Amino acid sequence: MPANLRPDKNPMPSQPPAQRAHNFDEVALGYDEAAALDEAARCLHCANMPCVSGCPVNVHIPAFIEQVRSGDFEAAYQIITQSSSLPAVCGRVCPQENQCEARCVRGKKGEPVGIGRLERFVADWHNQFSAAAPVRPAPNGHRVAVVGSGPSGLTCAGDLAKKGYAVTVFEALHLAGGVLVYGIPEFRLPKRIVQQEVDSLRQLGVDVQTNVVIGKTMTIDELFEQGYEAVFIGSGAGLPNFMGIPGESLKGVYSANEFLTRSNLMKAYRADAATPIWKGGRVVVVGGGNVAMDAARTALRLGGQVSVVYRRSMEELPARREEVEHAMEEGVEFHLLNNPVRILGYQNPDDPRDPKNGCVKAVECIRMELGEPDEKGRRRPVEIPGSEFVMQADVVIIAIGTSPNPLIKNTTAGLEVNRRGGIIVQEDTGATSRSGVYAGGDAVTGAATVILAMGAGKTAAKAIDQALMG
Amino acid sequence: MYPIVAKKCLNPTVTMMDIAAPLVARKAQAGQFIILRVDEDGERIPLTVAGYDRAAGTVRIIFQVVGATTEKLNHKQVGESIQDFVGPLGEPTHLAGLKKVCIVGGGVGCAIALPIAEALHAMGAEVHAIIGFRSRELLILEDEFRAVSDRLTVMTDDGSYGSRGTVTVPLQAALTAGEQYDEVIAIGPLIMMKFVVATTRPFGVKTTVSMNPIMVDGTGMCGGCRLTVGGKTRFACVDGPDFDGFEVDFDEAMARGSMYRDFERHAHEETCNLFQKEVR
Ligand SMILES: Cc1cc2nc3c(=O)[nH]c(=O)nc-3n(C[C@H](O)[C@H](O)[C@H](O)COP(=O)(O)OP(=O)(O)OC[C@H]3O[C@@H](n4cnc5c(N)ncnc54)[C@H](O)[C@@H]3O)c2cc1C
Numbered sequence: 001m002p003a004n005l006r007p008d009k010n011p012m013p014s015q016p017p018a019q020r021a022h023n024f025d026e027v028a029l030g031y032d033e034a035a036a037l038d039e040a041a042r043c044l045h046c047a048n049m050p051c052v053s054g055c056p057v058n059v060h061i062p063a064f065i066e067q068v069r070s071g072d073f074e075a076a077y078q079i080i081t082q083s084s085s086l087p088a089v090c091g092r093v094c095p096q097e098n099q100c101e102a103r104c105v106r107g108k109k110g111e112p113v114g115i116g117r118l119e120r121f122v123a124d125w126h127n128q129f130s131a132a133a134p135v136r137p138a139p140n141g142h143r144v145a146v147v148g149s150g151p152s153g154l155t156c157a158g159d160l161a162k163k164g165y166a167v168t169v170f171e172a173l174h175l176a177g178g179v180l181v182y183g184i185p186e187f188r189l190p191k192r193i194v195q196q197e198v199d200s201l202r203q204l205g206v207d208v209q210t211n212v213v214i215g216k217t218m219t220i221d222e223l224f225e226q227g228y229e230a231v232f233i234g235s236g237a238g239l240p241n242f243m244g245i246p247g248e249s250l251k252g253v254y255s256a257n258e259f260l261t262r263s264n265l266m267k268a269y270r271a272d273a274a275t276p277i278w279k280g281g282r283v284v285v286v287g288g289g290n291v292a293m294d295a296a297r298t299a300l301r302l303g304g305q306v307s308v309v310y311r312r313s314m315e316e317l318p319a320r321r322e323e324v325e326h327a328m329e330e331g332v333e334f335h336l337l338n339n340p341v342r343i344l345g346y347q348n349p350d351d352p353r354d355p356k357n358g359c360v361k362a363v364e365c366i367r368m369e370l371g372e373p374d375e376k377g378r379r380r381p382v383e384i385p386g387s388e389f390v391m392q393a394d395v396v397i398i399a400i401g402t403s404p405n406p407l408i409k410n411t412t413a414g415l416e417v418n419r420r421g422g423i424i425v426q427e428d429t430g431a432t433s434r435s436g437v438y439a440g441g442d443a444v445t446g447a448a449t450v451i452l453a454m455g456a457g458k459t460a461a462k463a464i465d466q467a468l469m470g
Numbered sequence: 471m472y473p474i475v476a477k478k479c480l481n482p483t484v485t486m487m488d489i490a491a492p493l494v495a496r497k498a499q500a501g502q503f504i505i506l507r508v509d510e511d512g513e514r515i516p517l518t519v520a521g522y523d524r525a526a527g528t529v530r531i532i533f534q535v536v537g538a539t540t541e542k543l544n545h546k547q548v549g550e551s552i553q554d555f556v557g558p559l560g561e562p563t564h565l566a567g568l569k570k571v572c573i574v575g576g577g578v579g580c581a582i583a584l585p586i587a588e589a590l591h592a593m594g595a596e597v598h599a600i601i602g603f604r605s606r607e608l609l610i611l612e613d614e615f616r617a618v619s620d621r622l623t624v625m626t627d628d629g630s631y632g633s634r635g636t637v638t639v640p641l642q643a644a645l646t647a648g649e650q651y652d653e654v655i656a657i658g659p660l661i662m663m664k665f666v667v668a669t670t671r672p673f674g675v676k677t678t679v680s681m682n683p684i685m686v687d688g689t690g691m692c693g694g695c696r697l698t699v700g701g702k703t704r705f706a707c708v709d710g711p712d713f714d715g716f717e718v719d720f721d722e723a724m725a726r727g728s729m730y731r732d733f734e735r736h737a738h739e740e741t742c743n744l745f746q747k748e749v750r
């Protein structure tokens with residue numbers, strides 16, 4: 001069969017913007033078989049496989065696409081899972097445009113092969129049609145504890161369980177999944193997909209214990225006392241940063257983590273939810289990453305009129321291009337080269353009991369211009385003196401980044417962290433400064449990506465297996 | 471699931487429950503809190519640990535029925551279970567080295583103050599307790615406080631029991647009379663703690679307050695529990711719940727505490743209606 005030489009990717013069927021701006025259903029609907037077969041035919045099967053080297057975990061991309069092209073979707077799935085544990089998730093949320101697809105030869109004249117879309121298709125096909133439940137392997141008699149149930153923890157647990165280890169995952173929240181359940185919204189990553197991943201871990205024999213905060217309910221040292229022979233820390237980077245400007249504690253100011261957790265984990269977007277969230281009004285989201293986009297699009301779906309304020313220009317905006325485009329189509333406004341300097345509150349001079357007292361009224365911003373490039377080559381934003389202006393606002397969401405939570409570090413003697421709070425590890429094993437303790441994902445790198453966290457979980461699982469089995 | 475092993479009504483709106491949660495019971499200390507969800511899809515609410523039995527593996531909570539979630543919790547009976555129960559969270563109250571302490575408790579805050587009074591008494595410290603309620607039928611834990619206090623003063627707003635007035639009246643009197651406390655520990659409504667601080671400040675007596683802001687995760691992940699303390703943003707769930715009373719911005723904390731008042735009132739009414747329908 002000849003290669004498909006059309007320059008464009010098969011488009012992703014999606015909910016129309018006007019419709020999806022008012023619901024939390026998934027935006028992208030996924031390829032059907034015909035689109036997948038057609039897209040797979042665009043792969044040129046380059047001998048040097050540049051896409052594979054662009055993938056942080058080196059999925060055998062041309063090989064799985066070859067299977068898609070021949071119609072053996074299960075075989076394609078099996079190829080992907082040799083390197084990736086969460087294809088249905090990564091196919092949806094990976095920044096392919098900076099990874100595999102960025103290196104695709106087809107991208108030089110036209111669009112790259114839709115690798116992410118094909119990955120998603122294959123994973124969804126498997127989840128829908130392949131009923132084979134994972135087989136529980138014979139126990140090898142060793143016990144490992146995993147702290148945190150985000151992509152790094154789930155992957156580490158899964159890889160070890162497949163080798164026969166008795167694995168217990170300890171999760172602080174009441175639901176497993178990490179950022180995949182509390183951060184990334186339903187309209188981008190349906191929670192049933194995460195649930196499926198957790199369920200299949202349970203079928204493999206992994207014991208997932210929710211409501212256990214390591215460092216509080218139990219310490220790392222106590223895990224060893226209880227007979228666990230190794231511990232993997234995949235506790236993420238969940239501590240929200242604030243800007244340190246006046247007015248950040250007014251009513252109506254949220255960290256993106258709080259806003260998203262209320263909506264995603266606690267389902268505050270549902271009409272009958274027990275957990276409250278401020279809906280509607282004029283919403284200002286500060287920041288330009290994926291988290292800011294998710295917060296903006298969530299606020300929009302809750303009925304808000306949403307503006308994103310970011311201090312650099314569109315070119316530097318760190319969020320995935322696709323998410324920015326989706327946000328724009330849905331009606332999110334972008335105010336670039338602006339930075340908030342303070343948040344203004346309402347105070348009724350005549351009525352100290354006015355319920356609006358202490359609520360957000362507006363955000364004062366200053367215009368920025370791009371100056372000299374910094375060490376990383378990004379042009380540094382500089383304030384334009386005297387350019388302050390005021391934007392009306394009822395809700396302000398701060399999405400300027402997160403740091404690793406110090407809870408585990410503070411309760412584990414000898415666990416070394418870097419100056420940003422990230423746990424220090426040996427890159428090829430994930431081993432920390434404490435013997436038997438491994439770490440990976442955002443807890444090590446600071447906020448990064450699902451695929452890197454997943455890869456770190458795999459690396460550590462391999463190292464733990466080598467250490468315990470010799 | 472976490473079974474309810476004991477339940478007792480302390481007054482018409484305040485209930486005590488012992489919950490089987492062995493991991494939490496093993497670690498809990500006075501001043502720490504737990505977060506629970508009554509049922510699937512329930513909201514997460516923090517409640518301070520009011521006691522624990524390490525051998526039995528149970529944790530005691532005492533709560534006032536103030537909203538939909540506490541209403542639902544109050545309808546659960548012994549033998550039933552609650553969905554989620556996580557802790558102990560926050561830092562324990564620092565008691566080491568204290569020799570003479572005045573504990574001030576207001577309303578259901580007395581439930582949280584009691585384990586602290588008990589711990590101090592067990593350490594051999596001299597404990598003066600002042601507990602205040604709106605009126606006699608809301609009085610709780612008087613005998614328990616009496617058992618561990620060298621001096622106990624009970625106050626009611628309407629004078630229906632003990633002496634009439636707020637807790638700051640006897641506190642002011644004691645300090646004016648020259649009582650030298652190592653520390654005053656105040657636990658109760660924000661407005662009470664604010665006035666306790668105003669009373670102790672002129673005397674320069676170290677005053678610790680226990681803050682209970684709106685929380686979601688309780689692990690430092692959302693920042694919803696933030697307070698301004700000494701001009702800095704602090705997260706009550708990990709840095710607290712105890713803070714230096716002289717440094718806390720109470721007005722801001724009171725404003726933030728009312729963020730969802732309308733929602734809560736509405737949800738509570740709906741829950742009450744639902745329960746009434748069930749009864750009929
Ligand atoms: C809103 C949002 C959108 C994002 N969008 C994308 C995207 O589109 N693409 C992408 O690749 N990446 C995205 N990311 C980043 C990605 O989600 C993270 O890099 C990834 O989830 C990190 O995985 P992890 O396993 O290291 O930690 P996490 O997913 O953060 O999981 C850590 C888990 O550990 C638990 N935990 C923490 N401390 C303890 C403790 N002491 N005891 C027990 N449990 C504990 C936490 O509750 C949490 O469940 C996004 C992140 C956010 C917040």
Ligand code: FES
Nearest residue numbers: 688690692693707
């Ligand atoms: S409750 Fe979320 S950070 Fe304290």
